[in-house]
Amino acid sequence: MIFPEEINVRDVTLRDGLQNENYHLSTENKLRWLDRIINAGFSCIEVTSFVHPKWVPALRDADELARQLPMLEGVEYEALIPNQKGLERFMNTGIGTAKFFLSASNAHNKANLNKTTDESLNAVGDLIQQARKDKRKIVGGIATAFTCPYSGNVPYSEVERIAERLIDSGVDELGLGDTIGTAAPKRVYEYCSKLADKFPDALISLHLHDTYGYGLTNVLAGMQAGVRLYDVAQAGLGGCPYAPGSPGNIKASQVLEFLERQDINFEIKLDDVKTFDREFPEVLYKKQNKVQS
Amino acid sequence: MIFPEEINVRDVTLRDGLQNENYHLSTENKLRWLDRIINAGFSCIEVTSFVHPKWVPALRDADELARQLPMLEGVEYEALIPNQKGLERFMNTGIGTAKFFLSASNAHNKANLNKTTDESLNAVGDLIQQARKDKRKIVGGIATAFTCPYSGNVPYSEVERIAERLIDSGVDELGLGDTIGTAAPKRVYEYCSKLADKFPDALISLHLHDTYGYGLTNVLAGMQAGVRLYDVAQAGLGGCPYAPGSPGNIKASQVLEFLERQDINFEIKLDDVKTFDREFPEVLYKKQNKVQS
Numbered sequence: 001m002i003f004p005e006e007i008n009v010r011d012v013t014l015r016d017g018l019q020n021e022n023y024h025l026s027t028e029n030k031l032r033w034l035d036r037i038i039n040a041g042f043s044c045i046e047v048t049s050f051v052h053p054k055w056v057p058a059l060r061d062a063d064e065l066a067r068q069l070p071m072l073e074g075v076e077y078e079a080l081i082p083n084q085k086g087l088e089r090f091m092n093t094g095i096g097t098a099k100f101f102l103s104a105s106n107a108h109n110k111a112n113l114n115k116t117t118d119e120s121l122n123a124v125g126d127l128i129q130q131a132r133k134d135k136r137k138i139v140g141g142i143a144t145a146f147t148c149p150y151s152g153n154v155p156y157s158e159v160e161r162i163a164e165r166l167i168d169s170g171v172d173e174l175g176l177g178d179t180i181g182t183a184a185p186k187r188v189y190e191y192c193s194k195l196a197d198k199f200p201d202a203l204i205s206l207h208l209h210d211t212y213g214y215g216l217t218n219v220l221a222g223m224q225a226g227v228r229l230y231d232v233a234q235a236g237l238g239g240c241p242y243a244p245g246s247p248g249n250i251k252a253s254q255v256l257e258f259l260e261r262q263d264i265n266f267e268i269k270l271d272d273v274k275t276f277d278r279e280f281p282e283v284l285y286k287k288q289n290k291v292q293s
Numbered sequence: 294m295i296f297p298e299e300i301n302v303r304d305v306t307l308r309d310g311l312q313n314e315n316y317h318l319s320t321e322n323k324l325r326w327l328d329r330i331i332n333a334g335f336s337c338i339e340v341t342s343f344v345h346p347k348w349v350p351a352l353r354d355a356d357e358l359a360r361q362l363p364m365l366e367g368v369e370y371e372a373l374i375p376n377q378k379g380l381e382r383f384m385n386t387g388i389g390t391a392k393f394f395l396s397a398s399n400a401h402n403k404a405n406l407n408k409t410t411d412e413s414l415n416a417v418g419d420l421i422q423q424a425r426k427d428k429r430k431i432v433g434g435i436a437t438a439f440t441c442p443y444s445g446n447v448p449y450s451e452v453e454r455i456a457e458r459l460i461d462s463g464v465d466e467l468g469l470g471d472t473i474g475t476a477a478p479k480r481v482y483e484y485c486s487k488l489a490d491k492f493p494d495a496l497i498s499l500h501l502h503d504t505y506g507y508g509l510t511n512v513l514a515g516m517q518a519g520v521r522l523y524d525v526a527q528a529g530l531g532g533c534p535y536a537p538g539s540p541g542n543i544k545a546s547q548v549l550e551f552l553e554r555q556d557i558n559f560e561i562k563l564d565d566v567k568t569f570d571r572e573f574p575e576v577l578y579k580k581q582n583k584v585q586s
Contacts (some may be wrong), residue, residue, distance in 0.1 A: 221294065
């Protein structure tokens with residue numbers, strides 16, 4: 001087995017950690033948390049999505065949050081962009097990285113984006129061209145890259161086909177998502193290894209959920225396949241809408257402690273991160289008003 | 294990575310699942326559960342420990358339970374034996390497999406057995422000789438084989454030294470225990486691989502706890518090192534006395550579902566096992582009296 005010297009993590013708390021929550025952090029509170037996350041040592045942070053506020057009320061302050069982001073040397077921000085309107089909003093900000101995405105599963109893509117996978121591939125290609133002209137860094141995200149809540153296992157061939165189109169469009173990173181947390185290490189290892197073989201120059205990252213407790217096993221499988229960048233959320237926020245009450249994104253403190261116990265380095269103060277496990281949910285659930293839906 | 298065709302599991306619910314609990318299942322209830330566990334397809338079952346009742350009140354009915362065990366074709370029972378008195382009690386039963394054990398960590402061995410590791414090695418050697426004369430199958434268990442609550446990481450050299458002594462004594466199986474659940478895959482893989490290289494004919498099994506959520510990651514690491522037999526408990530019973538409220542043994546249903554999702558075969562009805570997750574704790578906590586201590 002391979003245990004690399006260093007692993008990088010990206011904090012996605014303020015985006016994926018919040019987007020399924022019925023609670024809304026104020027922009028001021030998000031910025032306060034962002035400050036603590038940066039001080040703990042995270043240098044790559046996904047802060048929001050330029051989605052229509054109607055769909056994700058928790059992120060309705062994307063434009064305002066972007067305006068107030070502290071621009072710091074060595075800190076990279078990233079935002080999700082679902083469509084042309086989102087790209088226009090993003091272009092008005094100083095956020096350096098744009099993440100465009102679609103689902104490898106046609107059924108999930110239709111449910112989530114109301115498009116076929118091929119329609120989304122074309123749309124994403126157009127968005128990427130525009131963002132590249134503006135010298136933004138670009139992540140191409142493939143959701144349901146392993147399994148889909150509607151259609152089950154996603155064939156590798158489909159993931160490779162989409163990956164190839166994204167790489168041909170010039171993405172700087174390929175992000176594979178186990179969107180619902182049902183992928184197990186065998187498939188994660190297989191798909192990541194094959195993609196790494198097929199596209200040896202691509203930077204591949206993993207976005208994992210811990211819905212069924214497979215989060216760390218998939219980190220381990222990804223490591224064996226050469227993946228060195230993982231999305232994490234403070235306190236494991238971001239439960240899955242298909243499995244109410246289940247754990248969400250892989251938890252920052254648990255992933256880092258898991259790495260530490262295996263002598264794998266990271267640039268983050270683990271003790272700080274452990275305090276977030278308690279404090280973040282407290283702020284989220286106790287001091288904020290529930291969004292009226 | 295290696296994903297074998299088949300993995301075997303041993304049920305340890307009635308021994309390790311119960312021994313740290315403050316609740317006591319009656320012999321009648323244990324036999325009722327044993328029946329369900331057997332009907333679900335488990336063929337290798339650790340039923341009790343012949344420890345002094347004062348130390349483990351939940352297992353004080355070891356002799357009575359042993360007398361009433363249904364002797365069935367294809368079902369192997371196993372019991373723990375801590376000392377000479379325990380061996381004599383065991384010899385009066387029809388249980389086929391005797392598990393003798395010590396800790397690789399001297400500090401843990403002293404705390405647990407009030408002996409140095411070397412004293413325990415000699416004592417276990419004597420017990421094994423006696424059990425072999427009686428044609429019993431023998432498991433040599435090494436507790437704290439990776440990490441120790443008192444002394445931290447356990448050196449591999451010490452584990453190998455103990456393993457060699459046990460193998461020389463003629464054990465049929467070498468059981469490595471992550472007794473407190475703090476071992477991470479890197480160490481589990483390293484130690485299991487080295488032991489498998491050093492003792493290619495030895496049957497190695499793993500006894501894992503999920504205290505910090507590393508259970509499945511260590512199953513995965515063990516699989517890579519060639520380990521094909523794992524102890525599991527229904528409902529993940531058997532919390533660690535060093536981490537109150539934490540998960541216990543790796544949970545039978547979670548391990549089996551994890552295997553199933555990776556096309557790894559096993560001889561057990563997973564649907565039955567899933568019902569135990571709810572029903573076993575119900576019986577344990579609601580219908581039984583708390584042991585008076």
